[in-house]
Amino acid sequence: MAKTPFKIFEFLEDISASLTDLAARELSVLKALKKREEGDFPFGIEDLLYYIKRFQEQQFDLDFGAIKQYFPVNLVLSGVFKIFQDLLGLRFEEVGDPKVWHRDVRLFKVFDLSSGESLGYFYLDLYKREGKYSQTCVVALQNRSLCNKNICQMPVVMLIAQFQNDTDSHPGLLRFSEVVNFFHEFGHVIQHICNRASFVRFSGLRVDPDFVEIPAQVFENWCYESLSLKLISGFYQEELCKSLRRWRYGFSALKLKQEILYSLFDQIIHSADNVDVVELFKHLHPKVMLGLPMLEGTNPATCFPRSAIGYEASCYSRIWSEVFATDIFTSKFRDDLLDPDVGMKFRNKVLAPGGAKDPVKILTDFLGREPSVQAFIDSRMDHSLL
């Protein structure tokens, strides 16, 4: 989607510069907290995550252990189903007695609500068990393709999660992070099924790597809105919802700067030969991290974020997706989270073309203008506590 490294450098530097003032305010709060707790020791990069956590513990009345009890798996599942079905004009029907690899696994068939056309199948393998693959992810089992005029190969996809199953005395409960993750992964399931590209090469999740996460990132936003929280939880309080939103954006400018640092590093080492990685980090670190030097005697390049491994030169794509997902959510969905007209437009214009159409054109077509970084910057500014 980005097409050139120049565009990526420009994007990262633009976001970084826009967040500098906010990041500086965040840093001074953390420095003051360290001074209160430890006295006159200099603040280093090694203090960052620790003091963010300390500050959030002191400021937010959020007990994630207690919040968990409001998210029983079955309630979350029915809420998520309702949101996706109502919003995107879909109908899910459980297939009775499917041939599956374990009794916990469920199979669903997806239909277009108005025409009744079958669109595809998804398996849910949600619960932890011994010997099971231990990640939460979506696996494309079969991509859609058009074999001839009237015959279509159905998309089939599977979602694997690691939820705690019900026991005799307790229902299975989800941590809030698992709820967000489930929304995200289920977004990929729907993306896979709603992709109408005619060729396997472009259907399912086979779209540009810096575009593939955008729809799932858009759907994550429903987890922080009162209306949808009500649908997916057994309890709901406006105050809790506000706290979750504040927590989501807490110190986001500093955290983003750190991610931008790695993304710039990743772009540079994959754009030039014979780079001295230690020197490069030494140079980039204070430049991006508001003067904070790299921790002496370490080599941060050896602990690259796990999410970036195997995605050489595309580390930027996580921020990239979040930025454009925020643009989509803010301008089209935020004011009416369940508007079926907007949902249908999203399905037809963003999900349906898949990899067969240029992603910038896809987003421009849906938004009615070119995608912009502004909504993302504003969201960080608006929700900042500082």
Ligand SMILES: [Zn+2]
């Ligand atoms: Zn994803």
